[in-house]
Amino acid sequence: MGNRFDSVQAVRDGLKKVNYLADDGIASVAFLADRLGKPVLVEGPAGTGKTQLAKSIADLTGARLIRLQCYEGLDESKALYEWNYKKQLLRIQADKKSDTWSEVHDDIFSEEFLLTRPLLEAIRADDPVVLLIDEVDRVEVETEALLLEILSEYQVSIPELGTITARQIPLVFLTSNNTRELSEALKRRCLYLHVDYPDMDREKEIVLTKVDGITEHLADQIARIVRSIRQLDLKKAPSVSETLDWARTLMLLGIEHIDAEQAKETLHILLKYQTDIAKAAKELSSDK
Amino acid sequence: MLDLMSGFVAELRNAGLPVSLTENLDAMEAIKQIPLEDREAFKWALGATLVKNGAHWRAFETVFEVYFSLRGPEYALKDDEDAGDFWREMQEQLRQGEGKGGAGAMDSLTQEELMNLLMRALMDGDQAMMRALAKQAVQRFAGMEPGRPVGGTYYLYRTLRNLDLDNMMGKIEQAKSDDGQPPITDLERRLENDEMQHRIEQFKQEIEAEIRRRLVADRGAEAMAKTLRKPLPEDVEFMHASRDEMQSLKKALYPLTRKLAARLARKRRHGRKGPLDFRNTVRHSLNYGGVPAEPKFKYPRPAKPELMVVADISGSVAAFARFTLMLVYAIQGQFSKVRSFVFIDGLDEVTEYFKATEDITEAIHRVNTEADVVWVDGHSDYGHAFEVFWERYGKDVGPKTTVLLLGDARNNYHAAQSWVVREMKHRARHVYWLNPEPRSYWNTGDSIVGEYGSHTDGVYECRNLRQLEAFVEKLA
Ligand SMILES: Nc1ncnc2c1ncn2[C@@H]1O[C@H](COP(=O)(O)OP(=O)(O)OP(=O)(O)O)[C@@H](O)[C@H]1O
Ligand SMILES: [Mg+2]
Numbered sequence: 040m041g042n043r044f045d046s047v048q049a050v051r052d053g054l055k056k057v058n059y060l061a062d063d064g065i066a067s068v069a070f071l072a073d074r075l076g077k078p079v080l081v082e083g084p085a086g087t088g089k090t091q092l093a094k095s096i097a098d099l100t101g102a103r104l105i106r107l108q109c110y111e112g113l114d115e116s117k118a119l120y121e122w123n124y125k126k127q128l129l130r131i132q133a134d135k136k137s138d139t140w141s142e143v144h145d146d147i148f149s150e151e152f153l154l155t156r157p158l159l160e161a162i163r164a165d166d167p168v169v170l171l172i173d174e175v176d177r178v179e180v181e182t183e184a185l186l187l188e189i190l191s192e193y194q195v196s197i198p199e200l201g202t203i204t205a206r207q208i209p210l211v212f213l214t215s216n217n218t219r220e221l222s223e224a225l226k227r228r229c230l231y232l233h234v235d236y237p238d239m240d241r242e243k244e245i246v247l248t249k250v251d252g253i254t255e256h257l258a259d260q261i262a263r264i265v266r267s268i269r270q271l272d273l274k275k276a277p278s279v280s281e282t283l284d285w286a287r288t289l290m291l292l293g294i295e296h297i298d299a300e301q302a303k304e305t306l307h308i309l310l311k312y313q314t315d316i317a318k319a320a321k322e323l324s325s326d327k
Numbered sequence: 328m329l330d331l332m333s334g335f336v337a338e339l340r341n342a343g344l345p346v347s348l349t350e351n352l353d354a355m356e357a358i359k360q361i362p363l364e365d366r367e368a369f370k371w372a373l374g375a376t377l378v379k380n381g382a383h384w385r386a387f388e389t390v391f392e393v394y395f396s397l398r399g400p401e402y403a404l405k406d407d408e409d410a411g412d413f414w415r416e417m418q419e420q421l422r423q424g425e426g427k428g429g430a431g432a433m434d435s436l437t438q439e440e441l442m443n444l445l446m447r448a449l450m451d452g453d454q455a456m457m458r459a460l461a462k463q464a465v466q467r468f469a470g471m472e473p474g475r476p477v478g479g480t481y482y483l484y485r486t487l488r489n490l491d492l493d494n495m496m497g498k499i500e501q502a503k504s505d506d507g508q509p510p511i512t513d514l515e516r517r518l519e520n521d522e523m524q525h526r527i528e529q530f531k532q533e534i535e536a537e538i539r540r541r542l543v544a545d546r547g548a549e550a551m552a553k554t555l556r557k558p559l560p561e562d563v564e565f566m567h568a569s570r571d572e573m574q575s576l577k578k579a580l581y582p583l584t585r586k587l588a589a590r591l592a593r594k595r596r597h598g599r600k601g602p603l604d605f606r607n608t609v610r611h612s613l614n615y616g617g618v619p620a621e622p623k624f625k626y627p628r629p630a631k632p633e634l635m636v637v638a639d640i641s642g643s644v645a646a647f648a649r650f651t652l653m654l655v656y657a658i659q660g661q662f663s664k665v666r667s668f669v670f671i672d673g674l675d676e677v678t679e680y681f682k683a684t685e686d687i688t689e690a691i692h693r694v695n696t697e698a699d700v701v702w703v704d705g706h707s708d709y710g711h712a713f714e715v716f717w718e719r720y721g722k723d724v725g726p727k728t729t730v731l732l733l734g735d736a737r738n739n740y741h742a743a744q745s746w747v748v749r750e751m752k753h754r755a756r757h758v759y760w761l762n763p764e765p766r767s768y769w770n771t772g773d774s775i776v777g778e779y780g781s782h783t784d785g786v787y788e789c790r791n792l793r794q795l796e797a798f799v800e801k802l803a
Binding site: 047063064066067068070071074075077079080082083111179217218219220223226227229230231232233260263264266267270272274297298299302312313314318322323324 | 353357360365368375376379513514518521582586589590684685689
């Protein structure tokens with residue numbers, strides 16, 4: 040199958056070059072996805088770099104990112120293809136007299152009237168692509184079945200045009216926030232990657248890479264405080280994006296070393312619920 | 328290797344993980360792509376192909392450890408090796424470790440010297456030293472003997488008791504200030520403490536791993552994996568959960584409620600397709616030159632039920648009541664109104680606790696500490712509690728109300744007063760009983776769930792989160 044990467048380490052190094060800090064799990068599974076030609080289902084809490092992973096892999100392999108953003112009610116016509124029937128109607132109207140029906144039929148079901156949606160686009164691509172099916176847990180089970188078909192065969196059949204087979208097996212990432220149990224069939228088809236909050240060292244690295252001009256000392260402090268806060272019993276633990284927002288805020292405020300007061304005043308960047316903020320503020324000012 | 332792999336997969340299945348045949352084949356394919364000496368990548372290759380549920384990861388790791396990682400990366404896995412080789416190698420390794428080398432060099436230290444060494448290793452975050460010390464501690468304190476049928480927790484307990492890690496924090500702080508580098512602010516001290524706690528936790532895990540390593544060498548991977556087998560979080564029994572299991576239950580609860588809420592919201596929206604919405608269809612047909620190409624339907628919105636939860640919170644069923652209340656309040660948006668009552672032999676309404684804060688844990692804490700539930704002796708008296716309920720709140724039970732009665736119905740041979748449940752059933756839309764006891768225990772001893780149950784719309788066994796979730800989904 041694929042041969043985009045030489046080794047697990049090569050994936051990790053490559054991702055680092057495009058500013059994505061992977062751990063062993065992320066690097067190993069991305070490597071295997073290529074070698075085995077299998078899609079990856081990435082699950083985990085919000086803001087832990089699931090979407091970014093697909094983007095960064097595209098970046099790293101010089102591939103075009105094709106993104107299918109899922110939502111409730113997404114169907115075949117938005118995910119795969121659709122006939123442009125306004126245009127078809129116009130065509131029928133225009134030629135009412137001159138053409139026979141079969142001519143018209145062949146004509147209106149040709150490329151010209153086909154609206155290509157992300158899945159078809161990925162299948163038909165000649166250039167290297169990474170397909171990102173984002174937040175797949177939001178679609179209905181029927182739509183999931185559609186995905187399943189495409190991900191097992193890498194082909195699409197359009198009754199009027201025939202079967203279109205992929206010229207290459209693209210790297211495919213599906214992300215899920217786990218709001219719904221995905222079907223066994225879909226899971227069986229995918230490699231599964233659970234991404235959790237990064238450990239302290241990796242989070243510090245992420246902050247150092249993503250926040251311009253931040254000092255080692257501040258990044259270290261931030262990662263430590265975030266780790267301590269995540270250990271509390273919270274409604275919603277801070278995500279990596281919130282850590283980054285917080286780091287940027289502290290930079291803007293010109294803070295070089297965080298004290299308890301400053302931490303408390305800026306907690307609302309890190310935490311979204313009032314009760315969580317209160318809890319964290321209380322914890323940070325006690326030495327336990 | 329094949330032999331080892333099939334044992335490994337069999338054990339995953341024994342632990343409750345649903346590994347299909349294709350997944351098994353995928354795993355074999357995946358590990359061919361990975362150099363076997365890269366133990367981390369090897370683990371992920373197996374994990375990504377065999378484990379498709381984040382909540383099952385812990386169970387996977389335990390089995391993986393027993394089968395593959397306990398012997399340390401210095402031993403390469405060979406393609407043609409079988410389980411017998413695996414054993415011999417492990418025992419060899421242990422014999423070598425004893426006596427000489429790493430841990431052996433510490434044999435002559437006094438306990439105090441050892442403790443000092445440990446303190447320094449923790450302060451410096453010296454991983455290699457911590458590992459060596461863990462080995463030494465197990466060898467010295469666990470008192471492990473081959474063939475003894477004792478579980479790992481026993482050895483762990485013995486080792487930890489001798490190490491006295493609880494006082495380690497204090498000692499470290501003392502040493503820091505003796506070294507002339509006490510933390511300056513409270514925040515720094517707090518972070519410093521968290522770091523030390525983290526390292527102590529790591530050290531404990533090293534000890535556990537060392538104990539397991541020795542047990543595996545003594546008993547074999549299969550037997551060892553069997554003793555380590557634990558129920559998955561969704562299968563943990565409420566009535567017998569250990570502290571650790573409670574923790575994992577609590578962790579599993581939040582994602583579960585989110586899932587449940589999303590699913591219910593979806594069900595509400597798409598539950599039934601209503602009749603054709605004529606006006607809407609015509610409006611849309613204007614886009615297609617008057618052809619009604621896109622039929623539109625009305626979505627009926629079924630009325631949300633009004634919920635009254637009445638829960639026994641005495642000793643053995645307290646955890647069950649707690650999780651049910653948490654679950655119900657976490658998805659309270661699915662009900663038009665939720666009221667909750669708790670009892671032992673007296674009864675108290677606790678709805679206000681949940682209204683006063685967004686934090687369900689806090690409300691539960693108040694339920695446990697403030698609710699006035701003891702009338703005479705603090706032993707469950709369903710009959711009296713139900714009477715009080717009926718007298719005070721019976722008038723609020725109406726045709727929109729669904730009543731949930733929670734408990735094991737062990738009434739300590741008091742009067743049942745089951746007429747209350749019968750009356751409830753007359754007035755309410757539904758009355759259900761949720762029992763955390765295994766069905767086979769019902770109506771034995773002082774359990775009278777059958778008597779109460781006959782007046783309800785159904786008695787449900789809710790021993791674990793899986794069953795509780797299934798019930799709540801049906802309810803909303
Ligand atoms: N390992 C990482 N290396 C670099 N940046 C990261 C990493 N993890 C997360 N980030 C950053 O954190 C932010 C959030 O990441 P992303 O949007 O990919 O999260 P997500 O898991 O897809 O979240 P959601 O579930 O909310 O969609 C992004 O700005 C991303 O760049
Ligand atoms: Mg995302």
